[in-house]
Amino acid sequence: MGVALRTIVSDRPVLSELRNLPGVLPSPMKSREALPFSLKKGGLPRGSLIEISGGLGQGKTEALISFLAENRNLKTAWIESSLNLNPFCFWQNRVSLGNILFIEPETDFELEWAANQAVSSGLFQLVIVQDDRFSLSASVLRRIQIMVRKLKSIFIVLSSSARVSDSWLFTDRLNFFRKDGVVRCRTATSIATF
16 A cells, blocks of 8 residues: 555645545535534534544544444545554444545655645545654644644544643543443543443
């Protein structure tokens, strides 16, 4: 998949080509609208930049798949340097893989480019970036934050540990952990379980 991404990066497809991809373009999102999420009271607000953190095996991916199951028609770009996702997890939760574009960048540049393109295209209501191997800089996150607010989409940064220096950029910060075999979500104001 890295070869395909290098080809795309060097060829720089135009936005009109991306808009012709199969599937229906997502409808514009209303401001202040939130998407339901059983692990967070009030859901995830559109137009937000969210950090999800937690150690290995603590339920971050499980929670995101649960979120996608609750929002079945969400067009999603999932950007991760080493895709280790099991497709059966999506199918078991009745999440259509047809609504998800998986991108596997090999460098910081490709990660930043893919994240920028996924958001600025307006094709995806949700963009998930796993940034443990590569890291998005504060300036890139700020640019994405502005685009996400304008397009009223959701951008999630998924990492094993919370970012300390860039915390001001995030609308919300969620930390996932397991306690007694149950995935829990800690936010600044509450703890939810599922």
